[in-house]
Amino acid sequence: MENATTVRDWRGRSYLVGPVPADRTRMFRLALAAMAAIGPLQYGFAALMSTDVNGLILLAVCVVFQAAGALPALHLVRRGRLPVRAALGAGAALTALGLLTVAVAGTGDLPLVLAGYAVLGGLGAGAVYGICSEVVSSWYPDRPAARVSMVTGAFGYGSAPLLVWAGLAPAMTPAVFAVAAALAAVAIGAAARSLRPAPEGWWPDTVEPRAHALAAARLRRTPGAVRQFGLAQALRTRALPALAVILACAGAVSVFDVVVVASTGAWGALALMVALNGGGRAVAMRLSEVFGRRLVLASVLGLLAAGQVLLAGAMSPAETAGVAGTLSAGAADVTAGAEAGAALEAAARLEAAAGSPLLWLGAVAAGLGGGAFYPLVASLVREFFGERQTSEIHAVVYSAKAVAGVMGVAMAAYALTAPATALLLAAGLAALPAPASTRLRTPGLPATIPA
Incomplete structure (x- = not known):
């Protein structure tokens, strides 16, 4: 890079200080649009198509391949074996293909949708997610967590807009996915033409790096890594598996919530929850810069657990006993099968829950908590293990989302007959790692020094 100088801070970290490129803001906006374009693959499908066993299986497989697609793409891009343009171009094609497959076949042709949507679409979304996050963090090294969030x-x-459209006109669901496919091809294709990573170690000349490294507030609330960890070294620490467990537990509940709230037919509450799932991430990151990452992470997990309790209250038998009893009695005249009666009772509970204030309160809490943990975990990876290989180390942690997808879909399948019970189980799963998140220790520090 022209007109760049190298400086070192008090920890010995090198900075390649250079001018800010004129198109940095444009790259950020293109990355944001590309990320929005892959959202329908997970949240859109979970809300609109996960209404039967086939849909749940497809969603689980898609989340698994999405989580698995990030690390290989990042590995190839970081080592110069695959240009960003080619990687995002492939991501655009695969994402559009996945969405178009759903538009054409729905969930009826399981082998076709499994290959087109779940496998290829999932891989494409994972590549786009990983590469866009990497490019943005490289151009905003002074505040990578805030920008990536x-x-x-x-x-x-x-x-969210596609969910509102589909909720108002359910017959238009195939058209919704077709439009999403076209938008993905355009948005990710535009990002592929313009996005490029910053030079290694680049730092903007608008921020003095040594003063930034010595900022008292930053050192107190968001301290940096003791040293630069390699991937193999990070795998040997206790912090990395702990972060993976946190992401798996919270990620499972996040996937589960979309399916459960969608099953009530309350599309307004669902769209609000999905919107807050995204918008709450930036809010959580700002709070974490004041109160610390670990405290805010624990609070987010607690909020996610509280959302499950509120949703369970909306779907509890006490609120829906009258409606459920009527439908169950009618079911007894038609069939003596216990499974049919249980399914009808659950359907009655979901229908009544759609109009409950607790559903909306639960959707708000679950939305705010159901996405904010992702950037918090990513920022802790950077602060625990350093910047040199943070993308690859975070990709390993992010791969725990594969486990989250399977767990979330399993709970959603159980919720088809016992929604309130499944939500209480989800509350326990979200709350389980909350206390441990406050006790995470920075790797490399002596045990006698507070983390």
Whole structure:
């Protein structure tokens, strides 16, 4: 880079200080649009198509391949074996293909949709997610967590308009996915033409790096890594598996919530929850810069757990006993099968829950908590293990989302007959890692020094 100088801070970290490129803001906006374009693959499908066993299986497989697609793409791009343009171009084609497959076949042709949507679409979304996050963080090294949280937030709220459209006109669902496919091809294709990573170690000349490294507030609330960890070294620490467990537990509940709220037919509450899932990420990151990442992460997990309790209250038998009893009695005249009666009772509870104030309160809490943990975990990866290989280390942690997808879909399948019970189980799963998140220790520090 021309007119760049190298400086070192008190920790010995090198900075390649250079001018800010004129198109940095444009690259950020293109990355945000590309991230919004892949949102319908997860949140759109979970809300609109996960109404039967086939849909749930497809969603689980898609989340698994999405989580698996990020690390290989980042590995190839970081080592110069695959240009960003080619990687995002492939991501655009695969994402559009996945969405178009759903538009054409729905969930009826399982082998076709499994290959087109779940496998290829999932891989494409994972590549786009990983590369856009990497590019944005490289151009905003002074505040990478805040900027990346805004970009990944689009992954959540990007599908909200499509959910509103489909909710108002259910017959238009195939058209919704067809439009989403076209938007994905255009948005990710535009990002592929313009996005490029910053030079290694680049730092904007608008921020003095040594003063930034010595900022008292930053050192107190968001301290940097003790040293630069390699991937193999990070895998040997206790912090990395702990972060992976946190992401798996919270990620499972996040996927589960979309399916459960969608099953009530309350499309307004669902769209609000998905929008807050994205928008809450930036808010959480700002709060974490004041109160610390670990405290805010614990609070987010607690909020997510509280959302499950509120949703369970909306779907509890006490609120729906009258309606459920009527439908169950009618079912007894038609069939003596216990499974049919249970399914009708659950359907009655979901129908009554759609108009409950607790549903809306639960959707708000679950939305705010259901996405904010992603950038918080990513920022802790950077602060625990350093910047040199943060993308690859975070990709390993992010791969725990594959486990989250399977767990979330399993709970959603159980919720088809016992929604309130499944939600209480989800509350326990979200709350389980909350206390541990406050006790995470920075790797490399002596045990006698507070983390």
